[in-house]
Amino acid sequence: MKILVINSGSSSLKYQLIDMETEGVLAKGLCERIGIANSNFIYKANGTTIEQQIDMPSHNVAVKLVLDKLTDKEVGVISSMSEIDGVGHRVVASGEAFKKPTLVTPKAMELMEEIKDLAPLHNPAAIVGVKACLAAMPNTPMVLVFDTGFHFTMPDYAYMYAVDYTHYEKYKIRRYGAHGTSHKFVAEEAAKYLGKNIEDLKIITCHLGNGSSITAVNGGKCIDTSMGFTPLAGVPMGTRSGDIDYAAAEYIAKKEGMDVSEMLTYLNKKCGMLGVSGVSSDFRDLSAAADAGNYRAKLALDMFAYGTKKYIGAYAAALNGVDVIVFTAGIGENDNRIREAALKDMEYLGIKLDAKKNDNCPRGTIAEIQAKGSKVKILVIPTNEELVIARETVKEAKLG
Numbered sequence: 001m002k003i004l005v006i007n008s009g010s011s012s013l014k015y016q017l018i019d020m021e022t023e024g025v026l027a028k029g030l031c032e033r034i035g036i037a038n039s040n041f042i043y044k045a046n047g048t049t050i051e052q053q054i055d056m057p058s059h060n061v062a063v064k065l066v067l068d069k070l071t072d073k074e075v076g077v078i079s080s081m082s083e084i085d086g087v088g089h090r091v092v093a094s095g096e097a098f099k100k101p102t103l104v105t106p107k108a109m110e111l112m113e114e115i116k117d118l119a120p121l122h123n124p125a126a127i128v129g130v131k132a133c134l135a136a137m138p139n140t141p142m143v144l145v146f147d148t149g150f151h152f153t154m155p156d157y158a159y160m161y162a163v164d165y166t167h168y169e170k171y172k173i174r175r176y177g178a179h180g181t182s183h184k185f186v187a188e189e190a191a192k193y194l195g196k197n198i199e200d201l202k203i204i205t206c207h208l209g210n211g212s213s214i215t216a217v218n219g220g221k222c223i224d225t226s227m228g229f230t231p232l233a234g235v236p237m238g239t240r241s242g243d244i245d246y247a248a249a250e251y252i253a254k255k256e257g258m259d260v261s262e263m264l265t266y267l268n269k270k271c272g273m274l275g276v277s278g279v280s281s282d283f284r285d286l287s288a289a290a291d292a293g294n295y296r297a298k299l300a301l302d303m304f305a306y307g308t309k310k311y312i313g314a315y316a317a318a319l320n321g322v323d324v325i326v327f328t329a330g331i332g333e334n335d336n337r338i339r340e341a342a343l344k345d346m347e348y349l350g351i352k353l354d355a356k357k358n359d360n361c362p363r364g365t366i367a368e369i370q371a372k373g374s375k376v377k378i379l380v381i382p383t384n385e386e387l388v389i390a391r392e393t394v395k396e397a398k399l400g
């Protein structure tokens with residue numbers, strides 16, 4: 001069985017074709033600058049990469065290009081489109097309209113239209129992506145898989161904001177979280193790796209990438225997560241502020257003459273590591289600058305590690321203990337110094353890192369980096385959001 005996973009952005013489309021028997025990737029790639037001049041098409045299969053400058057005026061054209069390449073006589077990995085058994089679409093925001101992966105039907109697409117304001121940059125793109133795939137493969141089952149899905153097990157006192165309750169009722173203002181497919185994947189992988197039943201584990205999953213979120217997972221279910229109504233909340237991120245006092249935002253807005261939407265663009269795109277350091281949002285650049293003596297780069301890194309540590313402490317409290325801490329995503333998987341700083345001085349919680357194992361952590365595979373005697377297991381686990389989307393597609397479309 002083969003599942004195509006589609007991740008549509010407003011001007012991009014990422015794709016992976018996954019063989020569900022082996023759960024291996026048959027082909028993957030990216031369509032960039034859709035609807036913009038100089039569109040770029042990338043296709044990777046059988047160890048080779050093809051990059052072409054092809055005009056892609058719409059997502060429909062991009063999807064057709066992907067399908068043409070997948071079935072190409074020379075570089076393709078399938079002989080016809082009918083070999084694609086299902087398509088899984090990543091969707092950023094669900095509101096309360098979708099609490100689990102959902103089969104694409106006219107009714108589901110109507111609901112998608114209704115909630116598109118929840119993620120104005122991302123959800124409309126997902127709708128366009130679904131429609132483009134439906135145009136090319138009208139008889140293939142498709143499933144919407146939401147970044148928020150894993151977090152619907154949070155109790156009300158964790159997902160509610162302390163605002164006028166009628167605003168929750170009217171507008172569904174609450175914490176939804178994000179990166180749900182990643183948190184779910186690494187939590188399940190951790191249990192599998194440790195040979196334990198996930199129902200018996202208290203896990204804190206740290207998805208630390210350009211966007212970062214931390215989740216408390218009790219018995220396989222999310223009980224709290226650091227992102228909020230949108231991915232702006234939580235730890236400071238590449239370009240996002242993370243948690244901030246709204247009065248401070250209003251003060252800056254007034255002084256700088258920004259309106260509300262300009263303020264939100266500022267908080268999402270110009271703050272975080274980039275804003276503090278003035279150097280970059282990329283942790284490799286920040287580390288290099290900090291090593292060269294740049295105070296603001298070092299401050300940004302310190303703030304990130306401290307923010308992560310605070311959430312770990314908070315979630316150890318929420319979980320009434322912790323058995324496993326997982327690091328994943330670009331920073332979590334690669335940045336040993338951030339892992340070390342985030343876990344510093346937490347022996348009183350039973351968290352003790354092995355500095356050597358942490359520094360020599362192999363890439364691309366699961367690694368165990370706690371010290372001997374550490375009560376808490378500390379794991380580095382490569383995430384695989386596409387595989388979760390593919391698995392959910394098989395389940396929801398009843399393809400298994």
Ligand code: AMP
Pocket residue numbers: 208209210211238281282283284329330331334335
């Ligand atoms: P992601 O959003 O998961 O792709 O993560 C992207 C972030 O991971 C980038 O901003 C980088 O700062 C960080 N990253 C990737 N590779 C490394 C590395 N080898 N060392 C430190 N940070 C890295």
